[in-house]
Amino acid sequence: MNKNKIIELKNITMEYDGEQILKGINLDIHDKEFVTLLGPSGCGKTTTLRIVGGFITPDSGDVFFGGKRVNDVPPYKRPVNTVFQKYALFPHLNVYENVAFGLRLKKVSEPEISRRVGEMLELVDLKGYDKRGVNQLSGGQQQRIAIARALINNPKVLLLDEPLGALDLKLRKEMQIELKKIQQRMEITFIYVTHDQEEALTMSDTVVVMKDGTIQQIGTPQDIYNEPVNSFVADFIGESNILPGIMHRDRLVEFAGNNFECVDGGFDPMEPVDVVIRPEDIKLTPASDDALNGVVENVTFKGVHYEIIVKAYSDTWMIHSTKAPNVGEVVGITLTPEDIHIMKKSEVKKVNYFKSDLTEGSDIEQKI
Amino acid sequence: MRKITSKLYIALVFLFLYAPIFVLIAYSFNESKSRTVWTGFTFDWYVKLFNNEVILKSLANTLIIALIAAVVSTILGTLAAIGIYNMKKWLRTAIVNITYIPIMNSEMVTGVSLMLLFVALNIDLGYFTLILAHITFCVPYVILNVLPKLRQMNHNLYDAALDLGCNPIQAFRHVIVPEIMPGIVTGFLMSLTYSIDDFIISYFTTGANSQTLPITIYSMTRRKVSPEVNALSAIIFVVVLLILLIMNFKDIRDSAPKKRRKGGAA
Numbered sequence: 001m002n003k004n005k006i007i008e009l010k011n012i013t014m015e016y017d018g019e020q021i022l023k024g025i026n027l028d029i030h031d032k033e034f035v036t037l038l039g040p041s042g043c044g045k046t047t048t049l050r051i052v053g054g055f056i057t058p059d060s061g062d063v064f065f066g067g068k069r070v071n072d073v074p075p076y077k078r079p080v081n082t083v084f085q086k087y088a089l090f091p092h093l094n095v096y097e098n099v100a101f102g103l104r105l106k107k108v109s110e111p112e113i114s115r116r117v118g119e120m121l122e123l124v125d126l127k128g129y130d131k132r133g134v135n136q137l138s139g140g141q142q143q144r145i146a147i148a149r150a151l152i153n154n155p156k157v158l159l160l161d162e163p164l165g166a167l168d169l170k171l172r173k174e175m176q177i178e179l180k181k182i183q184q185r186m187e188i189t190f191i192y193v194t195h196d197q198e199e200a201l202t203m204s205d206t207v208v209v210m211k212d213g214t215i216q217q218i219g220t221p222q223d224i225y226n227e228p229v230n231s232f233v234a235d236f237i238g239e240s241n242i243l244p245g246i247m248h249r250d251r252l253v254e255f256a257g258n259n260f261e262c263v264d265g266g267f268d269p270m271e272p273v274d275v276v277i278r279p280e281d282i283k284l285t286p287a288s289d290d291a292l293n294g295v296v297e298n299v300t301f302k303g304v305h306y307e308i309i310v311k312a313y314s315d316t317w318m319i320h321s322t323k324a325p326n327v328g329e330v331v332g333i334t335l336t337p338e339d340i341h342i343m344k345k346s347e348v349k350k351v352n353y354f355k356s357d358l359t360e361g362s363d364i365e366q367k368i
Numbered sequence: 369m370r371k372i373t374s375k376l377y378i379a380l381v382f383l384f385l386y387a388p389i390f391v392l393i394a395y396s397f398n399e400s401k402s403r404t405v406w407t408g409f410t411f412d413w414y415v416k417l418f419n420n421e422v423i424l425k426s427l428a429n430t431l432i433i434a435l436i437a438a439v440v441s442t443i444l445g446t447l448a449a450i451g452i453y454n455m456k457k458w459l460r461t462a463i464v465n466i467t468y469i470p471i472m473n474s475e476m477v478t479g480v481s482l483m484l485l486f487v488a489l490n491i492d493l494g495y496f497t498l499i500l501a502h503i504t505f506c507v508p509y510v511i512l513n514v515l516p517k518l519r520q521m522n523h524n525l526y527d528a529a530l531d532l533g534c535n536p537i538q539a540f541r542h543v544i545v546p547e548i549m550p551g552i553v554t555g556f557l558m559s560l561t562y563s564i565d566d567f568i569i570s571y572f573t574t575g576a577n578s579q580t581l582p583i584t585i586y587s588m589t590r591r592k593v594s595p596e597v598n599a600l601s602a603i604i605f606v607v608v609l610l611i612l613l614i615m616n617f618k619d620i621r622d623s624a625p626k627k628r629r630k631g632g633a634a
Contacts, residue, residue, distance in 0.1 A: 053527075053531065054530075055527050055530070055531075060505065067386050071438075074530065074535075075527070075530040075531050076530050076531070076532075076533045076534055076535055080531075081531055081532065082527070082528070082531045084528055084531075086522060086524065088522050088524035088527070088528040088545075089528075090525065090528070090529075090543055090547075091547070092546040092547060092549075101529075101532050102532040102533050104533060105532065105533040105538065106533060149532065150531070150532075153532065153533070308571065359568040
């Protein structure tokens with residue numbers, strides 16, 4: 001991948017109605033990259049996208065396009081185009097005129113417009129729909145028109161704001177593949193906003209996980225999934241068992257009443273940590289003294305695998321397995337050191353932990 | 369049985385609604401000046417009407433004033449609606465409520481207060497004050513017709529226009545105006561109708577040379593109801609009826625092809 005920085009966000013903050021929406025966003029976006037801003041609703045991902053599009057100006061911080069500061073450049077002078085949530089097609093224009101809209105403003109000649117609209121409709125697989133009204137199209141078709149309308153302007157960067165949110169599951173999967181294809185064919189940068197972690201992992205070169213107006217982690221889908229930096233990311237991306245634990249020393253952690261070997265280090269001795277284990281990493285074995293034993297509480301068939309809920313020690317475990325044990329059966333939970341991911345406790349939990357240990361006269365100030 | 373009763377009921381309602389108008393139309397063709405005796409059929413009152421300079425002059429006044437007031441209030445009202453739409457919520461609610469006041473307010477109060485204002489400002493009552501007064505009471509109707517259209521609009525449309533290269537003025541022209549056009553047209557037609565119809569406010573704000581049709585008719589009937597007034601009323605009724613019919617046919621025609629196309633796509 002070409003590693004030229006095309007967009008830089010530096011220390012962006014944004015406040016709206018007294019609420020801090022973005023708390024210092026720093027993000028580099030490279031040429032021809034498929035970047036996904038991923039996070040729960042209200043995390044500031046759409047706001048970030050709208051700042052890149054120029055629809056809102058950040059309270060502080062700077063936006064650079066190709067090294068040039070563009071904070072005060074209005075949307076119609078930026079080399080980006082947007083596919084809006086719910087498409088925002090112009091209802092008073094037919095398909096052809098919607099797609100031709102941007103070119104007409106640039107006073108492109110009529111034969112040229114006709115040729116390029118034709119090309120675009122072919123790209124999104126809607127040849128021959130020129131004269132239809134946009135409200136006569138299905139959701140998926142409207143989506144394609146919105147993409148064609150944006151791409152016809154040859155933007156360097158395409159911004160997509162939850163573009164597949166209104167589509168049904170099957171159509172969404174098809175469009176995911178289609179979008180990725182279009183991005184590779186047009187060789188442009190996509191900045192994609194979604195709250196769907198699966199969508200993010202499927203399509204992206206880079207995933208940016210956001211929460212409460214801050215970036216939690218930036219990385220490839222593999223990085224984000226396999227090496228989440230904190231329990232929020234681990235929980236948000238895929239399913240996870242998150243258990244309280246205590247780090248005895250490097251590569252030895254205690255949780256669920258047992259000591260386990262792990263591969264992480266760099267914690268204080270006896271530091272409380274979050275232990276994250278992916279449900280598909282756990283192997284179920286016959287109950288034995290060597291394993292962590294638990295009782296199967298529930299088994300649900302999920303198609304590819306069974307989702308098995310096991311109560312072991314004082315924790316509830318979620319396990320994915322292709323074999324289903326019986327409910328009530330005692331099974332062994334077997335983990336290899338590579339399956340155990342140790343994360344620092346998040347700030348809030350830390351305070352709670354020390355509070356619970358409070359005794360009179362103890363010196364806790366510097367710890368909090 | 370039930371069907372017959374309900375049909376009879378509808379017939380009665382329509383009879384009460386339209387009987388007065390048909391009586392009026394009938395008497396506009398009555399030879400005698402009397403309102404009770406039918407003496408014979410004539411077109412005389414219509415001929416006299418079209419020779420009556422006072423009536424023709426006030427008809428012209430009415431139409432000119434209504435047209436100017438409607439055009440100006442449509443422009444002002446549309447711009448105001450867009451401004452209100454983009455306000456913060458509490459301010460928007462406040463302004464919309466203030467907008468309702470001229471509509472709810474007694475016309476008498478509006479008329480008197482406008483007259484007092486014009487006198488206090490030393491503006492001679494006449495065309496100018498009439499037009500100002502009409503604009504005053506028409507603007508709220510435009511605002512209240514355009515605002516719902518703005519609310520129905522996908523609020524990303526404006527952003528989409530900017531995104532595709534429109535500057536704010538182009539976005540307004542190419543995207544916002546076509547979207548809210550139905551509201552603008554309704555606002556314009558309502559302004560036109562209310563302006564043509566208005567009597568009370570016009571009565572307080574008009575001068576000697578700028579009498580509108582309602583005022584002229586009123587002063588004519590104060591002396592004695594001339595059958596010319598019947599003739600004039602009949603013409604107004606027929607014109608309004610024709611406009612309504614045209615608009616209804618247009619509605620039917622506009623919605624019909626859409627249905628056909630939908631059927632074709634399915």
